[in-house]
Amino acid sequence: MSCSLYVHVPFCERKCGYCSFFSMAGGREHIPSWLDTVKREAESYSRNGKIQLSTLYIGGGTPTYLTLTEWETLMSVIRANFGTSTLTEATSEANPSSLTHEHVSFLRDNNFTRISLGVQSLSDSELETLGRVHDSGSARRAMSLVKSSGLNLSCDLIFAVPGQTLRTWDYSLRSVMDYAGHISCYQLTLEPEAPMYSRYGGDDLNGAGYKFYRYAQYMLPRHGFGQYEISNFALPGHECRHNIAYWNHSDVIALGPSAVSYVDGVRYANPSSLEEYISGVKGEREELPPGESAIELAILSLRTKWGISRASLLPEVEYTISQMPPDLFVITPERIALSPRGMRLGNYIWSEIMLYADT
Numbered sequence: 001m002s003c004s005l006y007v008h009v010p011f012c013e014r015k016c017g018y019c020s021f022f023s024m025a026g027g028r029e030h031i032p033s034w035l036d037t038v039k040r041e042a043e044s045y046s047r048n049g050k051i052q053l054s055t056l057y058i059g060g061g062t063p064t065y066l067t068l069t070e071w072e073t074l075m076s077v078i079r080a081n082f083g084t085s086t087l088t089e090a091t092s093e094a095n096p097s098s099l100t101h102e103h104v105s106f107l108r109d110n111n112f113t114r115i116s117l118g119v120q121s122l123s124d125s126e127l128e129t130l131g132r133v134h135d136s137g138s139a140r141r142a143m144s145l146v147k148s149s150g151l152n153l154s155c156d157l158i159f160a161v162p163g164q165t166l167r168t169w170d171y172s173l174r175s176v177m178d179y180a181g182h183i184s185c186y187q188l189t190l191e192p193e194a195p196m197y198s199r200y201g202g203d204d205l206n207g208a209g210y211k212f213y214r215y216a217q218y219m220l221p222r223h224g225f226g227q228y229e230i231s232n233f234a235l236p237g238h239e240c241r242h243n244i245a246y247w248n249h250s251d252v253i254a255l256g257p258s259a260v261s262y263v264d265g266v267r268y269a270n271p272s273s274l275e276e277y278i279s280g281v282k283g284e285r286e287e288l289p290p291g292e293s294a295i296e297l298a299i300l301s302l303r304t305k306w307g308i309s310r311a312s313l314l315p316e317v318e319y320t321i322s323q324m325p326p327d328l329f330v331i332t333p334e335r336i337a338l339s340p341r342g343m344r345l346g347n348y349i350w351s352e353i354m355l356y357a358d359t
């Protein structure tokens with residue numbers, strides 16, 4: 001069996017103002033028990049080492065919060081339980097403030113191919129508003145460290161930050177283009193539990209995001225970065241294979257608190273609590289009925305530029321699509337995909353398809 005593996009590292013130096021991912025500030029003393037539990041969980045999935053990994057993604061949280069000794073333990077757990085000689089891509093997320101030369105060398109020596117760096121902005125005042133630990137200088141230092149190592153670099157950027165202008169957005173986009181082959185652009189969204197919510201939660205951040213997104217769609221392709229998914233742009237050949245596996249509904253084993261696996265049509269969601277995870281509390285198991293699974297696949301596939309094959313599309317979903325404005329889609333005899341405008345209005349399209357699912 002071949003599948004992808006995700007490991008969630010739930011530790012960060014401190015909480016960013018907009019964060020609603022499952023992670024804790026500090027918590028270094030919990031790392032040994034988190035690693036022990038990851039080991040137990042990996043063993044429960046390993047099928048006597050018969051699973052060959054196609055992609056590996058270490059995310060979080062902040063994987064570069066781990067020391068090299070902790071990284072070595074993590075990698076030995078992965079190698080002891082899964083075949084890694086078949087990997088076509090291995091990525092670690094990293095934070096500019098904690099990524100060291102030693103981390104980069106370790107990742108390169110362990111056959112990682114990519115680093116995904118949480119740059120978010122090259123404006124110091126925006127980074128401060130977001131409550132990031134790093135400043136623009138450390139973002140540049142980290143990008144240059146990865147570039148000079150020969151590893152592929154992906155950078156995350158955030159738009160619709162309070163105080164952001166098209167000029168600062170353009171500056172951030174141009175700055176990361178000098179280093180990265182892959183750029184992810186996410187709109188700032190604030191969940192009620194995010195520290196920034198009390199200050200900005202009532203602001204119309206969604207409305208504010210449109211012009212920034214449109215600008216990225218205009219500017220990045222002119223510099224060779226094709227949009228291959230709603231939030232992702234890449235130079236040819238730099239698309240993230242691990243994320244493509246998610247959007248194709250391929251099997252993904254996910255280890256760590258809050259991680260969600262999808263194996264043989266069954267979804268397992270680990271508890272979003274380190275304490276519960278370590279003490280072995282079972283997460284939620286959900287077997288998707290075929291109809292729901294087909295709708296989910298349609299929504300996931302439509303996120304990408306490749307879209308979905310019409311042969312695997314439920315006729316009712318195809319009918320729902322036919323009732324929407326035609327310029328939202330690129331339709332060929334074989335496939336249906338979103339047009340650039342459709343990507344801008346993705347939320348509207350998902351809600352129309354989900355409406356069908358609920359009837």
Ligand code: SF4
Pocket residue numbers: 011012014015016018019020021023060061062095118
């Ligand atoms: S680094 Fe990422 S996971 Fe950690 S607090 Fe910031 S946004 Fe959240």
